[in-house]
Amino acid sequence: MKGLRKITPYVPGEQPNYSDMIKLNTNENPYPPSPKVTEALKNFNPESLKRYSSVDNFELKKALSDKFKLSPEHFLIGNGSDEVLAFCFLAFFNSSDPLLFPEITYGFYKVWADLFHIPFKEIPLKKDFSIDLDDYRQNNGGIILANPNAPTGLFQPLEAIEKLLSENADVIVIVDEAYIDFAGKSAITLLENHPNLIIVRTLSKANSLAGLRVGYAIGNPQYIRIAESIKSSFNPYSVDLLAETLATAAIEDTDYYDKITEKICQTREWFIRELHAVGFDSLPSKTNFVLSTHPKLEISDLYQHLEEQDVFVRYFPTIERLQSYLRISIGTQKEMASVLTIIKDYLSQLR
Amino acid sequence: MKGLRKITPYVPGEQPNYSDMIKLNTNENPYPPSPKVTEALKNFNPESLKRYSSVDNFELKKALSDKFKLSPEHFLIGNGSDEVLAFCFLAFFNSSDPLLFPEITYGFYKVWADLFHIPFKEIPLKKDFSIDLDDYRQNNGGIILANPNAPTGLFQPLEAIEKLLSENADVIVIVDEAYIDFAGKSAITLLENHPNLIIVRTLSKANSLAGLRVGYAIGNPQYIRIAESIKSSFNPYSVDLLAETLATAAIEDTDYYDKITEKICQTREWFIRELHAVGFDSLPSKTNFVLSTHPKLEISDLYQHLEEQDVFVRYFPTIERLQSYLRISIGTQKEMASVLTIIKDYLSQLR
Incomplete structure (x- = not known):
């Protein structure tokens, strides 16, 4: 066949759809629209x-x-x-x-x-x-x-x-x-x-x-x-x-969105602090996600563990400099608290 | 400025929006969705x-x-x-x-x-x-x-x-x-x-x-x-x-759409026949529009007259072989009857 185009497309984050999942892999907003x-x-x-x-x-x-x-x-x-x-x-x-x-x-x-x-x-x-x-x-x-x-x-x-x-x-x-x-x-x-x-x-x-x-x-x-x-x-x-x-x-x-944005930013700062307290390093984020690493963890194992708990975050195994990082979208305060508990339990099991 | 692209874009039919208009210029369906x-x-x-x-x-x-x-x-x-x-x-x-x-x-x-x-x-x-x-x-x-x-x-x-x-x-x-x-x-x-x-x-x-x-x-x-x-x-x-x-x-x-499609086809055949009776030639259409010409009319004048009556049809002045044709979308039976009345009045005024 003549004229066919071969190209490597963009690969977006997965879109899993379970009722109890915590979806933090594509930087969506956890709050409903206005x-x-x-x-x-x-x-x-x-x-x-x-x-x-x-x-x-x-x-x-x-x-x-x-x-x-x-x-x-x-x-x-x-x-x-x-x-x-x-x-x-x-x-x-x-x-x-x-x-x-x-x-x-x-x-x-x-x-x-x-x-x-x-x-x-x-x-x-x-x-x-x-x-x-x-x-x-x-x-x-x-x-x-x-x-x-x-x-x-x-x-x-x-x-x-x-x-x-x-x-x-x-x-x-x-x-x-x-x-x-x-x-x-x-x-x-x-x-x-x-x-x-x-x-x-x-x-x-x-x-x-x-x-x-x-x-x-x-x-x-x-x-x-x-x-x-x-x-x-x-x-x-x-x-x-x-x-x-x-x-x-x-x-x-504008009013509604200013309010939910403020909430997300507060949750982000809280989440970064809490991660830091258990040994994670995070880049200072000005977004609704955080890029974090842990010097003592095999990050791909944590990624898999989170997925097993129906927590979806983003991992970029093909980008060399990001292989020890996870990108975690900021959900609601409640979602992030749950994620933190899962991470803490994981860390304590490793000890 | 380097790198700017110059291109002649596609020109779609106008989208006028008057309450009493009859819009027959972009082959839209006159009936509501299912x-x-x-x-x-x-x-x-x-x-x-x-x-x-x-x-x-x-x-x-x-x-x-x-x-x-x-x-x-x-x-x-x-x-x-x-x-x-x-x-x-x-x-x-x-x-x-x-x-x-x-x-x-x-x-x-x-x-x-x-x-x-x-x-x-x-x-x-x-x-x-x-x-x-x-x-x-x-x-x-x-x-x-x-x-x-x-x-x-x-x-x-x-x-x-x-x-x-x-x-x-x-x-x-x-x-x-x-x-x-x-x-x-x-x-x-x-x-x-x-x-x-x-x-x-x-x-x-x-x-x-x-x-x-x-x-x-x-x-x-x-x-x-x-x-x-x-x-x-x-x-x-x-x-x-x-x-x-x-x-x-x-x-x-499927049922609903079969019904409205049938209505549109019936109106189309009726409209082509009625146009023919007052001297128009139309191509045999298998679509929801008809391409028509009249040997004794300056078609651009009819186009303008229809627009003055808030009836919008499509005219292609830049395509040489279509300069004596109008493309008329098929509306409801009532809309097409109104258009026919306007066209007949126009023809009788010319006599």
Whole structure:
């Protein structure tokens, strides 16, 4: 057969579905979406589904525009930040110079670069897993960074990002802010002076809407327009009418989400302290997950033990530097207390 | 700025939204989705949205599997048939030989070929707008046909499709069956003997779910797997949890959809006859739209007149052979009677 494409796809975390499981492997939010989302769902008229949804997603753009005090033309809406990122890769990274991104980061960057035949170069992290942006001072066709980075959870100060933007004014720099709500400081303040900046966000994490698939990019309208033209050349209606309606309700309810985000951050700090008390080292996280290791443990054994107790966390056996780490999403306080008890019991049995 | 992509996107029909309009410009279904879809929506628990949807869309694949008596591995699910087609283009059309498709067909084929740098060749239609598959007997890297074709509405007999599949056994042949439910005969019976066949379908037309964005491909598992690997390399969760749940309810309710499809086909035949009685020529349609012309009318004037009466139909001024045609979607019997009255009044005023 002629013309078949061979490619190694992205491998997402498993989606087990047991009634009593504690699911901490894909950085989902343990709290339900806003009550306003529930209300919007209740009021939704199913007959409206017979028509195509709006191509421009104006309602949602309007809500984002109000939230961020930027014109609607600053936003591109997509089916999750994955689709938004894929459109941005197609729109902005067409240079013969390599796209730069960290060696350890969201695993999908490499997959999109492969899929679209974009030359790329992975830049090693420092020994402490931090990103040194001076390492990016080299010939490139664009840069993409997750800030905070995943799966490390580390946050890059905005001053360093601003310097990067100035030094690379002739290419697009994407800052993937999937986890920004959990304590990071958004690069959105840099947009005004740096037209080469594109910020990508998702409603999957802080907004408890992973199953709804809505994400967006924020950027200078002249570049957002180019990403829109890619969207219109691929799948113009990718955000369905229900998704747009519910996402709009979510974006409008800042109060509710501020409250659950605060709870998650408190649980995270508590969990890191408690892990530390039993010998774990964790990276200082600005996200809803924590990357932790224990000097005296075979971490893959702990991973397996947790799974046997129906606790699902993420382990990356194929990434050498992460082989002694687990990435644990932050669930409710009650879930994390249960996990801690299981871990403590495991440790005491080993002694 | 380096690396920016310049592209001419697909231009969908407008989405006007007036309360009294008659919207016949994007081939939507005038009837609401199945009552089972309404019920599924009512029973949907919004809290479940905090989790990612299933990557494999197994529930929907199971429903399709029951409907078509094929294993779940025969199906690829996507965000509308547009996304499914985009994945198939990336998966199957990587040859240096040109992809073949009709010169007048779904306008998106050309846009995807452009977007993915796929060489292509447009094959002219016959004088009567039909496709002569003997014209496709030439060197190629794949073939895509809409059957019935759009915007002509003409149906290609399966015998001709089967011959095409046999003659091109070394490439993938996609048959886009977006409109198949409105009287055509599906190529699905050819799958068993022709592994190079991929059929693409949508829930946007016959299932009244344009705003939900669900489509699927049917094919040999070994090739469906390749398209799945593209999906997993682009946006693995593109069908959200709500969309999957509602689509599954729709696929299971064959009775309701058979009934509304029958009504639409009856209205179509009645409308074509009535148009004929006042001097219009229409192509014999096997879809939920009709392509019509009138030898004594400046068709763009009629188009404008209809729009002034809040009746929206589709006109293709940039396609030379279609400049004297209107493509009119089939609405309810009542809507089509109103449109006919407006057209008759218009004709009598011209006299």
